[in-house]
Amino acid sequence: MKILIVEDEIGIANFLRDGLEDENYSVDVALDGSRGLELATNRIYDLILVDWMLPGTSGIEITKQIRKTNKKVPIVFLTAKDTLQDTVNGLEAGANDYIKKPFQFEELLARIKVQLRTNEEEPTTLSFQGLVLDTTSHQVFKNGVEINLTKKEFSLLYFLLKNKGKVCTRNDIIKEVWEINFETDSSSLDVYINFLRKKLETGVGENIIQTIRGIGYTIRERE
Ligand code: CA
Secondary structure (H helix, E strand, O other): OEEEEEOOOHHHHHHHHHHHHHOOOEEEEEOOHHHHHHHHHHOOOOEEEEEOOOOOOOHHHHHHHHHHHOOOOOEEEEEOOOOHHHHHHHHHOOOOEEEEOOOOHHHHHHHHHHHHHHOOOOOOEEEEOOEEEEOOOOEEEEOOEEEOOOHHHHHHHHHHHHOOOOOEEHHHHHHHHHOOOOOOOOHHHHHHHHHHHHHHOOOOOOOOOEEEOOOEEEOOOOO
16 A cells, blocks of 8 residues: 655654564655655555645645546545645545644554555445445345435435445535535535434434535445
């Protein structure tokens, strides 16, 4: 597995490279944005870690450029900024996940592993805890009991499960599930999330679909 790190702070870049090499990843480091973009477009990586604040080409610009030619490679961005809008911008630019500096290496590693796992071939069943969605029969089961979903509920759950471990922005969900660009009104998304929760979250205090306030929704293990 090959990872590209685009990070201008040499101490952090070395720390990340050493840690990832210890985990048997093969690592390239780019210390500025233009070198990062050059490597990202000319070589094949399984995942790209991009710092947000870079001299020259910014992390968000790199992400947008990479996405023009490569929709699949997982991109995780590192940000010292933690305003909501920055995070939204990063995800909208095409990043799959983000991690705020300062971070624990273990957390970064766990997020990298999630991205590498979910980038594998599309399976015919998607699952999370006791929940199983079968894409060929269009059935959903919870702890072995079938749950009847409408077409829209099924599509919504499919999208969230397919991106398990990642944050799905409201815009991403609307684009994929409703096949329209939002801006006007995305309140039907919340309505359908509620429908799904009522059908899926039958246990006491159960919370399968997590709300990422101001950003969107995710299905992932609790930290
Ligand atoms: Ca930086």
